[in-house]
Amino acid sequence: MTEPASKGWQRPNIYDVAKIAGVSHMTVSRVLNEHPNIRQTTRERVLQVIEEMNYTRSSIARALATRRAMRIGVLVDSPVQYGPNSTLRALESAAREAGYSISAVSISDDGGLRVDEGVVELVTQGVDALCVIAPRESALDLLGQRVEGIPTLIIKSEPHAGMHTVGVDQARGAELAVAHLVSLGHRSIAHVAGPLDWFDARARNEAWHATLVRGDLPLSEPFVGDWTSDFGYELGSSGELAGATAVFAANDQMALGVIHGLATRGIRVPADVSVVGVDDLPDARHFLPPLTTVRQDFAALGTRALQLVVDAIGGETAEQHEMIEPTLVVRDSTAAVRADVGAPSHRF
Incomplete structure (x- = not known):
């Protein structure tokens, strides 16, 4: 034969x-x-x-x-940030276990390689499929027709028309954080949001707001940050959080900055203000105090993303969307609201 x-x-x-x-x-x-x-x-x-x-x-x-290359192309937006970087490492580990290799290209809309250019670069390498780690809405604007005919998966917590998607359930994570604070008696819960062009930041912000509405709790505008501990520090030390008995920060780095900033004003965590973050950084348990946070299971995310990509390579065409469940890790940065705290003021 x-x-x-x-x-x-x-x-x-x-x-x-x-x-x-x-x-x-x-x-x-x-x-x-x-x-x-x-x-x-x-x-x-x-x-x-x-x-x-x-x-x-x-x-x-x-x-x-x-006749496959056994190679998956990965486009990564904002790879220096903890979430995209951890997702890439988890995907690389899952691919290695499955006998695939990864070709990664960093993309940007601020002078670096754009999504459409990144797709072309990877396709010329003969990859079998594409995985797009694009936490910002702007990063997906140019995806469009560039991926037609190529099995493609996007890492995001919301469905994306015509694409396979998988992500950590960001809304559920925010709900867990806020519900924990409410269970401790807090009613004035401020939110330090990430940049709202990020899918995850927007989902956390919307879930924080919705949870307050469901609990008939006072509403305020979020403090929109840039993911850095410096932003959290400036906010915590400025006095703008006055009146809040609890803070839900959209990531652990901003939470760390908030704690530091509050300390410069003599405000103790958690005795005076409780603080919750998101991500469960490896160092979060060593913050002072150890940080209560929402853990994202990046290993599970990478494993499931890889499986969906392999299924797509094998001919699976039905659009799939899956969510990875987050978990709340309770440490020492949250405590019951003090009984002597008066009626808070709010910034609308």
């Missing part, structure tokens, strides 16, 4: 290796599967051909059998 001739360039398969090595395709298969009844000279000749085709031993069998 011979492999039908094909038009144009295609990745080599098991028949191509057999032809160059001068053996049958069954012999190549036996070499790949380390069958003992193969002459050493034959084994070496087949392995030499495989090496010349620049395939790694971990993915050679599937790559040769399917």
Whole structure:
């Protein structure tokens, strides 16, 4: 049996290796599967051909059998931020376990590579699929037709028309944080939001607001930050949080800054003000006090994202959207509201 001739360039398969090595395709298969009844000279000749085709031993069998590159292209917006960076590392780990490799390209709308340019760069590398870690709305504006015909998944907590999506349930995480503060008797709960062009920041902000409405609690405008501890510090030390008995910060770094800023004004956490963050940074348990926070399971996110990408490579066309459940980690930065706290003032 011979492999039908094909038009144009295609990745080599098991028949191509057999032809160059001068053996049958069954012999190549036996070499790949380390069958003992193969002459050493034959084994070496087949392995030499495989090496010349620049395939790694971990993915050679599937790559040769399917003509796939066993490589997934990843577009990463804002890779220095904890969430996108952790998602990329989790995806790399899951891909490695599944025998895939990752080609990552950083994208930006502030002078760096744009999404559409990043897609072209990865497609020219012959990737089997694309995974887009695009936490900002602006990063997806140029995706459009560039990914037509390429299996594509977007990491975000909201569905995206025509795309597979998976993300941590950001609304649920915010609800857990605010509900925890409410259970401790807090009614004046301020929110330090991330930039609201970020999907996750917007989802957390909306869930904070909705949870206050459901609990018939006083409403205020969020303090919109930039994810940095410096912003949290400036806010905490400015006096603008006066009247709030609790603060829900959209990430742990801003929460850290808030705690530091409040301390400069003699305001104690949690005796005077409770603080909750999001992410559960590796150092969050070593903050002073150790930080109550919403943990995002990036390992589960990476594993599920990789599985959806592999399913898409295999021909799964039905649009899929899945959510990873966050968890609340209660530490020492939250406590019951003090009985002597008077009626708070609010900034509207």
